[in-house]
Amino acid sequence: MxxxxxxxxxxxxxxxxxxxxxxxxxxxxxxxxxxxxxxxxxxxSGPLLDRIDLQIDVPVAPFDRLVETRKGEPSAVLRERVQAARERQLHRFRDSPTRANGLMTPKEIQHYGQPAPNGWALLRRASQQFGLSARAHTRILKVARTIADLADSPQIELAHLSEAIQYRKLDRNPDL
Ligand SMILES: [Zn+2]
Structure with a gap:
């Protein structure tokens, strides 16, 4: 059942x-x-960790940074970039029940999640170095596709893939 x-x-x-x-x-x-x-x-547990797409370090902010008045990218600009990336995904999956990169089927990943040449070599190296699971691989490709969409790039470039690999912080050996 x-x-x-x-x-x-x-x-x-x-x-x-x-x-x-x-x-x-x-x-x-x-x-x-x-x-x-x-x-x-x-x-x-490993299987739970595998399902967490973005694992990042949040360093302690020094006092100077907390009181700093300089601002990063304004939220309104960020919002527009996110909306544009969402629209790209809706267009990509217009003939499928999938609505976002994170929900891609294995077949859709094969179609839309292919990285630039050398991308596979980079992923293989990272995989060996950090001992990534097959599920982590899939997650990396989905996240890399979204990073490429946020950058308005039709292709998943090496920089997008590297950034996605960096978001697997907890998969790594703590000795590294
Ligand atoms: Zn400690």
């Missing part, structure tokens, strides 16, 4: 990088051993 549990949600979560919380912090010394870090991170 096949059961379906339809759901559509965005999961956003945060964790410390290690038990003491200071791994990678330039101002405080982390007291954890690589073994401690591995044990701590293994509390999140």
């Amino acid at each position: 096949a059961l379906e549990f339809p759901c559509n949600f965005v999961l956003v979560c945060a964790m410390n990088p290690c038990p003491c919380g200071y791994l990678g912090d330039p101002s405080r010394r982390c007291r954890c051993s690589p073994h401690d870090v591995r044990k701590y991170r293994s509390r999140i």
Whole structure:
């Protein structure tokens, strides 16, 4: 018997990088051993981690940065770029029930998720270095397709793929 549990949600979560919380912090010394870090991170199961598309480091913001008045890209501009990328996806999948890159079927990934020449070599290297799973591969290609859409690029360039690979922070060996 096949059961379906339809759901559509965005999961956003945060964790410390290690038990003491200071791994990678330039101002405080982390007291954890690589073994401690591995044990701590293994509390999140691999299959669950695999399904988290964007895994990033959020470094502690120094005080100067918190009070800095210089602004990044305004939200309104960002919104327009995101909307344009969404429209590109709606157009791409106009003949399919798929509505966004993240929901591409394996066949659609084959069709729309092919990276630029050398892309496969880069993905293979990253995969060997970080021990990425097949699911992580698929996730990387979907995210890379979206990064390319945000840049209005018909092709997934090496820069888009590299950026997507960088978002697999927790797949990596903590010793690296
Ligand atoms: Zn630590």
